[in-house]
Amino acid sequence: MDIDALAGCLSSSACLVTQTTSGLIIGMLLFLVAVGLTLIFGVLKVVNFSHGAFYMFGAYFAMTAYQLTGSFALAMLAGAAGTAILGLIFERVFMSRVYGADVLMQVLVCYAFVLIFDDVVRMIWGPEFKAMGMPAAFQVMPLFIAGGVVPPYYLLLIGVALLAAIVLGIGLSRSRIGKVIRAAAHNPGMVSALGINTGMIYGGVFALGGMLAGLAGALAAPVRSLTPGMGFSVLIESFIVTVIGGMGSILGALIGALLLGLIRSFGSLGFPLFTEGLMYLFMVFVLVSKPTGLFGKEAA
């Protein structure tokens, strides 16, 4: 425990800015993963235990695309599009078979794919740590805001994630497709009776969720190291986010992710060894005081 370091940081604006931005990027990456998870749960009523694998694939796809083409934009596109396709296939071929089955069965199918995907990555890219490297466009002088150091890439990352949050929020509440998705979450039987292909909606939502996780992985690739199994800690953290924010709530995922990001960045100063423990404690605290999460609706 190092309370002095934490107090020292809180009283210095430079450190405050640095830690807050690093908390924000952790939070924004987590949000992208968690919002896919919460969307899939809200519509399909399954908990995608293999969601971390999409994050992992997003990062690896982006790295490979970047090495082949040298274009950062294409790398992001590859990460997002590749995982979207993967999500669609995964849902249509496997997950669609266990809807309505025991939760245990759904978890097992996902658990199987966590094992398989990790080994597939190990086969294709090798077991060692990989780095994508920062694209040349972002290798510029960091910005100084109130004395704190902010790499420009962080701003891009936060911007893209925020954009995704806004598009998603407006798209779900305003657009026709968004309304159909919400209707399918509420009453799939009625939606399909109205002549809408719910199977395609399910597949689409799963692809969207996978794409968001893949985008998060692609965005994280320049700043994190890549390794098989990298998805799992992200998965656990985004579970915490969805549980804190409330299953199925997008706003909850955003708030939960940002809170968790800040807990991690400031917690690493005050409790360097117990940062993860802090997150679990926070989750337990929220659940005990409000079992459905901060923005969750009372389950029937």
Next chain:
Amino acid sequence: MTELEAGRAQALVPVRSGAVLQRYRDVLIALIAFAVLASLPLFTGSKALLDFVIRCSAYGLFATSLNLLVGYTGLTSFGHGMFFGLGAYSFGLIMQKLGLPIPAAFVATLAITAVFAAIIGAICVRLKEIYFAFVTLAFQMLIHSTILSWASFTGGDQGLRGGIPRPVFLGIDLSNHVHLYVTSCALLIVGLLAMRQIAQSPFGYTLRMIRDNAARASFLGIDVWRAKLTVFVLAALFASMGGMVMALFVSGAYPEFAYWTISGEGIFINMLGGVSTFLGPMVGTVLLLLLNDTVTRFTEYHGIVLGVVILFFALGLRKGLLDFVAEWYAHRRETGEER
């Protein structure tokens, strides 16, 4: 025959004498099983085989205790492995730091587990299905990260090293391989028998009712929260026993014992063997360990093989092996009676 039907069929015979008869039968089976297992070293000198049975004992106790929650009460815990790790660590630490006799350390570990399980259970069991699963998982990770970060006490990511002292008690020397083997078997059989008694007791049938219809159970005056908490603590005790066997076997404790994968394996074992029969998890344990051992010998990518096997069970068979056998047997008997 599902468990519900089995329960109904039993209710038709005079309940009390039936229950007593069944208990004698269970004890008899347990004694025979123990005799067979314990005499194994007389016939074979294979250390690998004895090691395998010891590992089966540790995992079997753990998996069967998880079935008390998952199969009998309908509580899908993702964090049951924390008690496995807690048992291993408490036992190891007590032996290393205090040097108590083994039976005393055994009892003390059970007491510690009971306290932890009561606190964690009191928070968790009132939560619904998926939330219960996640909060138990969170507690598991909390314990795991505590073990990792409290390095001065637990050894951090290196685990408890330097071996666990195993002083002789009652003429039993656990550093002797055969003694360790027989003790593990005894713990397994005693644990299984105790869990069987819990499952077949009136309390066990209360648990089944909570699983099938918690609202109705509470209308009938059952304190659902308390029953769930009781079984949560009981299951934790047996999981902790499994952890102690493991700690004795490897003469140490490692953070992996408290990691979520142990819980994942426990659930997988239950699925593999089947949750509708009492011995399903035991069958699953043997299958998983066999699978693990053979697969790791042939390929380094054992995740893929394991994953495909899981998919086969989850998507193809849609039930555990013993479930499958039990249903097939019941079906055959039914058609036989019709003739």
